[in-house]
Structures are given as structure tokens and as C-alpha cells.
Amino acid sequence: MIEFTSHSTEETEQFAQRFAAQLKPGDIIACVGGMGMGKTAFARGLAQGLGLGDDVSSPTFALVHEYTQGSLPLYHFDMYRVNSFDELYSTGFFDYLELGGVLLIEWSENISGALPPNTITLTIQRVDNHTRHITIEGERF
């Protein structure tokens, strides 16, 4: 288990950027937390760490954003609006599992029954306005 206390958005991004070095093809990161916790901030850091730029925003409407210009691509999902297996299927989620990139899933709570057993869990808890407690759990962590 990895634990980290972040005192600002920048610190969250920098932490994610360093964490990116430990990721492997096929890794799935399921984010747990509430609204405005910093999941997208974490995703931005991750993309930077993977050499994919920093133009990262919440894929709430597109459901998935693809960052594929590096050696390890990042597929960034937002499951906030996903309510059924059929909807999950039509995000292409099951196809992305096969692509050998890294999947980061915001609002993974909505699809927890469909997450593969080796999924990495990222929990972000709010301590106060600027402070977040970040926990990463998974077989390798």
C-alpha cells in the first residue's frame, strides 16, 4: 500500500507523475472518492509522467479520453453516467482492456462489479480544502 498526503493540486499532480514510472501495460487504476477529490488532477500528473502531455480534462461527456502519443498509452474513463452493463459495453470499456495501455477510471464505484481482479485501487480522501489523503492499493503496491 502506498500512502501520500497532498497539500495542493500541484502536489497531487507531481505525486501522480512520479507514480507513473511504476505502471505497466495492462494496469487498471480504479479511482474511489467523491466529487472534486482530485481524480482528474491525478490523471493529469499521470499523463505527464507517461510523457503524454498535460492537456487532460474530465471525460465526463466523452466517457473516455485517449492519450496515445507515448510508449505506454493512457485511457482515461469517467463512469459517472454509466448505469448498466449495456452502457458499459457501449463505452468500449471491454475492448480497452485488451489494448495493453494503462486505464484510469474515475467513478469506478459505478462499475466495480466489472473490474478485473488485478485492479489497482486509488482512494482520495478530503482532509480539508487543500489537503487530500491518497492511498494506492494493489498486488504490486
Add this chain to the structure above:
Amino acid sequence: MKLLSIDTSSQSASCAISEDGKLLGEFFTNVNLTHSQTILPMVHDLLEHTRTTLSQMDGFAVTTGPGSFTGLRIGLSAVKGMAHALGKPCVGVSTLETMAYHFQGQRCLVAPVLDARCAQVYTALFRWEGNTITRLAEDQAIPIQQLGESLKNVKETVFLVGDGADLCYNSLNEQLPCLALAPSFLRYTRASVLAAAAQTAFSLGNTVSAQDLIPAYLRLPQAQRELLAKQK
């Protein structure tokens, strides 16, 4: 007549060119690449190596599902694009029926199974008697255990084909001694087999225009509560 057949409905991708039932060439890959990037170059190379041109094709065949959401859209849009531009007829064949065609000429039962994830499969049931195929069950999406239930009174051998064959065999073979695994080289959808399945429809004139080709997505049975359920 010359036929170009395309399958990108699951993990593998393939295209085949056939003429009056004879296979002229086939290109098959099974390497988890994005089909959107590979299928058209494959078609291009296949045309070159078979010394044919796209405009010589008299028709197009495609697997319409069930299968991967993205894969089905890639295959269908590729075929729609080519058939529409050339004004040629199309035939869409169920992915499951296509896989059953691996056993044409035999006397046996075939249950194609595609992994729909989360212990669910897309499946159907067919009987082959020589060159006559009879469909015994519609294409459906069901939990693996329900497939087991539906086959429990079957006394003959049932061959499993498709990317879910291993999964179903391993979870059901103790309760269902009738199950047999198709050999791995018959396990995947092949455009050459699709061509064979589509041939009959073409000779009967059962074709559709490019715009009438539609994917056959099947409703996944699992309820929302199972989607939300924590696995641990």
C-alpha cells in the same frame, strides 16, 4: 462472383477474397492491435497479393455480431464504406453462425461462445448434418451457468468454438461430459469461413444494401446491482 469478407468482431481480425466459393486469399491476425489501424492495410495487401482490385468485387460480407463493441463498428464501417462507394450488395452474418461454419460437412452439435466478460457469454446452438445447418438456439447473451443448464440434457458431443470456448469448457466440463473443445486453429472467427457462410445468402440473392447493414448488439443480462457489486 468475387467476394470480400471482413471480420473484426472480436480479438482477431481477418479478411478474405473468394470467388464462387473458392478461397483466393486470406489475411488473419490475432495480436490485440487496434483493428481500426490494421484492417484496411490488410485488405489492401490481400488485394495486391491476390492480384485483384476492389472494383472487381461483386459483394461484401461482414460479421454483424455479437462481439466487441468497437470491433463490430470497425468491420461494419469498413464494409459499408467500400460497398456504398462501389454500389455493391452486402451480406451480414451472425458472428456465432460464422464460427459454427468451421464444422460444415460434419454431423455434430456446435455451440459457439464469445466471452462477454463477467462470467457471461454470447452463444447459440447449431446442428450440422453434412452440408445442412440447423439453428437450435437464437444468438443470446447469458451467464455461463445458464449455458450449462441449457445443455444438461444433451446426450451427443457439443463442440465449443470461439474465444470463450476455454472459459466455458473449464467451468462446465465437470457437470457436462458432452462438451468438447474445438482445436485451437478452429477456435477463432475467420473471414474465409465467413465467406462460406455468406455464399448461400449471395446465391439466393438474400443481400442488403450498405446502408441496411446493422450491428447485432445483444443485451447483456447482468443487472445493475451486479455491476455495482463489490467483488472482494
